[in-house]
Amino acid sequence: MNGWLAHHLASFADALRRMLRTPFSAGFTALAIGVAITLPVGMYLAVSNLGQLAGGLPTQPEISLFLAGKASPAEREAIQRKLEAHPDIEQRRFVSSEAALERLNAQGLSDITAGLERNPLPDAWVLTLKQSAPQALDTLRKELSALPGVESVHADSIWAERLQAILGIGRMLVLLLSGLFGLALIAIASNAIRAQILVRREEIEVSRLIGATDRYIRRPFLYYGALQGASGALAALGILALLGLALQGPVSQLATLYGSPFRLTPLSLPAGAAVLGAATLFSWLGAWIAVTRALRKFG
Amino acid sequence: MIQFSQVSKRYPGGHTALENITLGIEKGELVFLTGHSGAGKSTLLKLIAAIERPTSGAVTVNGQNVGRLSRHAVPFLRRNIGLIFQDHKLLFDRSVIENTLLPLSIAGFDRREAFKRARAALDKVGLLNREKSMPIALSGGEQQRLCIARAVVSRPALVLADEPTGNLDTGYAIDILNMFRDFHRVGTTLVISTHDERAIQAMGGRVVQLDHGTLAAEA
Missing domain, CATH: 3.30.70.3040 (Alpha-Beta Plaits)
Known part of the structure; x- marks a missing residue:
């Protein structure tokens, strides 16, 4: 097997092993990331459901x-x-x-x-x-x-127009919140990786002494970061599913009172994939920042 | 192979570790660095491997000025140097064979070929039967031999050893010196810092003596 590819596989396996070896700290980090993701994604869901409800209404005056x-x-x-x-x-x-x-x-x-x-x-x-x-x-x-x-x-349409305007604000808020929580995610991921780096400081120093490049040293940490982000995204999707389950009943009841067949629409598969991808990417980025800073500091 | 030209090294805080050293080491030479502790032996070795950079003067290895190497070039210099440390610097969360494999993994070796080489290196230092052990289960002498196996597994042309027998009983020390003699016989350049007189007498070779950071004597 090609040595470079082997190291990628080994780094991935190593990251996974380390994560499984400390299930509590890995779980809490995933939870923290999950909550940070839940807020903007939950708001996105609320806005898109309201939009769907309002979609049946005329917006032309x-x-x-x-x-x-x-x-x-x-x-x-x-x-x-x-x-x-x-x-x-x-x-x-x-x-x-x-x-x-x-x-x-x-x-x-x-x-x-x-x-x-x-x-x-x-x-x-x-x-x-x-x-x-x-x-x-x-x-x-x-x-x-x-x-x-x-x-x-x-x-008639005035309130519909107002609702559209409010939804517009809601969509903007979702964007802004996503940006903010994206930053928070990078910070959380970066901090978690920093703890990993401190634990493995000796290994980093020895590897450097025997000719490891920064890229080689970074690799397992980047995989760890990516895995951490992915597990956070899965936690967020789980939290959202639970929230949806809890809200489904009351919402249907309210809708029935208004004679509407409206039901909550869950996150679509592509949107879920996008959340997973973005969380993985941001957490990877946090890891990259943490390792690169540490490598500079170690000299 | 190695050339020091008017090299000085001062550490932040003003301590002068080396002062105006000019020294050449030929390919295939066996050189002992001696002197009291704090004479600058370790610093001299660190300058060769670009672990430290000279304050003034130039250190060249194979024609490369290692004091001027960029961050990205340093790892490639180190892959051609086997480093042996007094404190071994082993990774205690990996088995003996995994420790030996590390330099080959870093250099991007094919995994199967790497295993073959790692076993050969462990065989050479007499640890093949311990390949699955963890380093913590090894004695001090065995840990030092593991460190040597890791240093030579990628067959470097240059081996630097900092007090390799410093903490060892005489029996172990002789074992290790015999290994160095074998490396020297196959053409490896060796620079060994030691204050172990037995070693120098047993092996012969060139002796460079440092005293308070300056060249005191050569024999």
Whole structure:
């Protein structure tokens, strides 16, 4: 076997052996790394689940115009003409009170609607606007509210837009947190490797005296770092799975109360692989920094 | 093979270990460095292996100025030098054979070839039957022989030994000196620091005496 390849294999086996020989300290380091990873990844999961929930909602500004129950046919016609001619309105759709009730039934709220003596829902128009600026939305809302026969006008999409904006902040936070915890991970890994180096200081010095290059000395520590990061990532994935399991019940219960089929989506396989890869890389980097610094210091 | 030209070494703090040493050692020579403790014997050996660098002057080994070697070149110089230490510097968490394999692993030897060579080296120092033992189970003399096996396993042209018989009983010391004589016979250059008069008388060879960091006498 090629000597270089043999040393890679031996370094990997050596790192694994050392890790298994000190299961407690290796386990605690993995746990510390795991918690550091859990925070940004957990937040990513929360944001992406919320995003999925909000994904079914219209983000284009929409206005619902509810007709008064006592509006006369002439008033209704005037409103329709006004809406069809309005330059700011892109699309308009009439939703009769019957249609609205059917939709509620279809959403699983038939228990509630069955108890009603008469249909309490008004006839309505759902309007999509050409402009999405909040001022334009507000101007139109005021203009339409003033029409005779109009009960009320709701700008439906505002909260959806706000949710999107909040999710945007959430995504940014995930990025920033990932960066921060990436740094923390490098620091944790680097410190754990420093302890390893101190234990093996003699071995490093002897190896150097008989002609070991820095690269040769670094190799087992880098494997140790990579393994440490990978075990930390596995710990994080385990923690997230447990959290998901604990939250699954309450979330489904809440969703059922709202008549939604929403269920928590776990981390996808590629995302899990990315977490594993990033943790391995960062921990490797921490090891590299620790060993390189130590080699400089030993002279 | 080794040339010291007006070499001085001062340690931080002002202690002068070597002062203006000029000395040449030929290929295949057997040289004993003698002198009281603190005379500069160890420092002189360390300068050859680039463990220390001279404060002034030049140390050349095979035409290379080792005081000027870059960080990255030093390991390759050391692979051609067998180092034997008074305190052995063995790794106590590895078996005898693993200790012997270390220089070959570092040099990137094929594993099977490395084993063959390591066994040959252990055989030469009489430790082949102990290859699976841990160094802690060896006597002082055996530990020193293991250190020698590790130093010669990659068949270096130059062997430096710092007080190799310093802590040993006479019987062990003679064994080890006989090994050095064998290496000398096959053309290895040997520089041995010692204050063991028996050794010098038994082996012959050139004697370089140091006194407070200067060359006192040569015989």
